[in-house]
């Protein structure tokens with residue numbers, strides 16, 4: 001293709017071989033260790049305090065390393081993990097319903113549409129059980145049964161009940177557990193916490209990640225922070241679409257800056273569109289709100305059978321309703337995976353059977369569940385979600401079915417990492433949603449919290465020391481090193497540039513327009529023509545941005561427009577790479593649906609012969625270079641995914 | 645609808661600050677309160693003025709970042725609702741709305757409507773946790789927790805650390821926030837070993853950070869968007885009393 005070139009394949013992912021059940025144990029045994037007395041002399045930077053970064057920073061500090069932690073919010077407790085609602089998976093098999101580490105592994109590989117690395121996913125399933133133990137010990141108030149034992153529920157893409165939850169606030173409770181462990185280490189002086197600090201550049205010296213450049217968002221001061229290793233836990237990039245379920249500040253800057261410095265970006269086009277979100281209500285919309293997937297346990301999804309049926313939902317008789325998920329996918333019904341549920345919603349709306357303004361919505365109806373279980377039981381399970389829905393829409397979901405529509409929610413793509421979670425830059429590790437590692441082309445519900453905590457509590461603290469064990473032999477770097485000075489100068493220059501354009505359009509207006517391009521052409525359905533058009537439009541808009549954006553104020557103190565401008569500038573570059581990735585992948589898999597590649601009944605058509613690989617992109621400043629990591633499936637044999 | 649806003653503008657911690665009046669027209673009732681402020685800010689930027697700084701992130705009522713005094717009420721008029729979840733259908737055409745930052749000695753203003761709430765983190769660092777280093781945890785089912793205790797712990801754990809309780813309190817006390825965490829952890833079997841050192845550590849940190857004392861006025865619970873009940877403060881007081889009476893530190897008592 002004219003948009004990229006192909007480089008060498010990735011030969012080694014560092015995953016041990018041998019039977020899959022033994023690989024993680026072998027890796028841990030073979031890892032070099034750092035003597036406890038030496039750990040204090042080693043500094044690790046952790047960018048991000050979500051489930052991944054918070055748990056990693058706390059654990060590394062407990063092990064004795066000196067940790068410097070950063071987040072852009074005013075407190076580490078506010079990372080966007082706090083907003084996760086539904087739950088966290090673990091192969092505890094407390095229900096005796098046939099679950100096992102192998103089944104969680106199997107479901108995740110299949111759910112990811114055979115585009116993830118088996119070794120990593122198996123490890124994730126193995127440590128899932130330790131996560132629940134850890135969180136319970138910290139006082140995370142998970143939902144319990146009357147006997148005092150933990151309760152679980154079902155989530156999409158699984159036929160066992162392995163999802164642990166804390167009402168509709170699982171992410172909040174898990175994050176507060178990690179945050180409290182982190183605060184304990186801060187109190188003990190083992191972690192230096194820098195809230196309201198944004199990483200704007202990675203410092204690479206002699207080919208190794210040795211620090212970051214940060215801006216103090218309150219004073220505007222720019223400093224370089226040096227260390228023996230850098231960990232990015234900076235979350236996902238769904239906000240490239242402007243409207244998403246992510247928090248307003250979620251961004252790609254930390255990852256993108258590292259990408260520009262040599263870290264490969266893997267599968268950027270794999271985006272998860274969540275089927276159950278509150279539909280857009282107008283042009284003022286600043287974000288979209290998720291209604292947890294757990295609602296699909298009891299809510300039934302339907303649209304009218306007839307096109308353009310404008311009657312109120314209660315006036316549409318049972319036999320004139322189409323419970324399309326139950327009809328098309330009888331064995332999983334309303335609990336099919338997200339990519340499938342989202343596309344099905346899009347299809348019925350495209351047929352003209354959508355409900356609500358603009359026909360962009362489907363019903364999620366609790367009438368049956370309320371009748372069967374009683375209003376009280378539904379209130380206990382979903383009360384806070386129902387209230388949230390009512391506050392936003394003004395409708396009472398106990399009386400009228402919810403209206404929902406798909407929205408951008410999660411990004412499976414991210415910085416490429418090997419089995420040790422190390423990026424293609426030595427000394428730069430990437431954890432949580434920021435890496436690409438475990439979910440392939442589609443993430444199953446309740447698996448991101450699992451992955452973030454697996455990475456932070458259990459994986460990284462076992463693999464990073466192996467790298468650090470060699471750190472004694474690295475040269476000391478100080479702030480006067482030319483590469484450090486240059487990294488800092490680049491940041492200052494970019495800020496001055498953004499402040500000096502003084503044009504006639506706001507940052508948000510550009511961000512919105514970029515989001516529309518992405519949603520239209522790189523959203524739920526993609527085509528070659530659309531993606532090519534999008535690339536042209538993105539390039540043209542980016543040029544406009546650098547000529548016409550207006551960033552008021554100066555760089556000296558709190559300047560929220562300046563923060564946004566830097567993030568949007570990076571989103572422009574990422575957006576182009578996402579489209580190139582989507583264009584080059586001439587197949588449909590998971591969240592990546594190319595209209596040219598579908599089965600006769602409209603399901604995603606993979607092309608394993610040509611595309612069973614991870615696409616890891618190298619930044620060149622010009623055309624990106626594609627490195628392929630071939631995926632081997634020794635344990636779960638790729639099949640056409642079927643949830644029928 | 646058309647609204648008149650009177651907004652607190654303060655360039656930085658040293659600036660004295662003042663209320664400034666703005667007119668915002670064509671506000672849709674479906675907008676959230678923060679989206680209404682976005683509209684104002686977009687206009688200010690194009691007019692060459694500095695937009696109003698305010699804290700926000702999730703806009704879903706869960707991160708605790710938003711922090712606006714709206715017509716003298718923390719998070720505004722709707723009960724159990726954060727400023728980001730407040731929608732303009734709660735207001736009427738022609739209304740005048742005052743918007744100010746949290747005001748409390750422990751929360752100094754950074755700029756406009758943005759304050760520094762770092763004092764809350766200090767309270768948690770002083771004991772708001774259960775010591776359980778990674779890897780040391782026993783099997784989750786080895787300690788059952790009665791459902792009513794687990795549920796009650798959850799209720800207190802729902803605190804989002806927003807600081808509305810402090811802003812609403814005439815004394816600027818952070819006791820509801822502190823008590824919410826103390827209550828959560830003291831209701832769980834895992835929280836027992838540190839129960840009494842925790843409460844002393846947290847209350848001391850609270851006082852040192854410049855929060856005022858609690859005189860049981862109850863404005864905090866009325867303003868709390870997450871319904872943290874006032875009786876958590878009673879629980880904290882009982883634990884604190886026990887902790888400070890001599891027996892508490894004695895093993896086996």
Ligand SMILES: Cc1cc2nc3c(=O)[nH]c(=O)nc-3n(C[C@H](O)[C@H](O)[C@H](O)COP(=O)(O)OP(=O)(O)OC[C@H]3O[C@@H](n4cnc5c(N)ncnc54)[C@H](O)[C@@H]3O)c2cc1C
Nearest residue numbers: 048049050051052072081086087199235432433446448449
């Ligand atoms: C509404 C919602 C509901 C969800 N529900 C579920 C669920 O029920 N189950 C599930 O498994 N998953 C769920 N997810 C997904 C899951 O919550 C996330 O994938 C996961 O929490 C990400 O954690 P993280 O630690 O990687 O990143 P985050 O929690 O996003 O943390 C990112 C951190 O990086 C910091 N940061 C970012 N950029 C910079 C920078 N440049 N400089 C300094 N700091 C920076 C931020 O301050 C923050 O501390 C949900 C997601 C959303 C949006």
Ligand code: SF4
Nearest residue numbers: 803804806807809868
């Ligand atoms: S107790 Fe309520 S008002 Fe106070 S910080 Fe917590 S959630 Fe906010």
Ligand code: FES
Nearest residue numbers: 701703708710728
């Ligand atoms: S912005 Fe997160 S609670 Fe309001």
